[in-house]
Amino acid sequence: MLGNKQMVKQEDSESPTHGHLTELDGWTEAQAIAMAKQDGLELSDDHLAIIRYLRDCYADHGGTLNAHILAHTLEEEFAGAGGHTHLYKLFPLGPVAQAMRYAGLPMPPGTRDSSFGISY
Secondary structure, three states: OOOOOOEOOOOOOOOOOOOOEOOOOOOOHHHHHHHHHHOOOOOOHHHHHHHHHHHHHHHHHHHHOOHHHHHHHHHHHOHHHOHHHHHHHHOOOOOOHHHHHHOOOOOOOOOOOHHHOOOO
């Protein structure tokens, strides 16, 4: 369903890329929707706004933002919608870990901290 994009197949749960796309080009929202559907989550416009924001952050900063800074940035950006509570309502496994996966982005440094969601 992800076309010619390859998923990381790694048994090491320490890997921050486990289950994430290894190629960033060619990602589509349709892929994100399909991925989420396989996980039992239907993506709304609110979900997609967060995913787009993460992709924009990645385009601007690459993989240089650590998980803590990214989580803080997300909370600030979506404060008007409810901030932390809103983000976790949409992405119960963690707005950084789960949304980054659907965004087709590699996990930022520091995502092994359980406060950012499940990254393995």
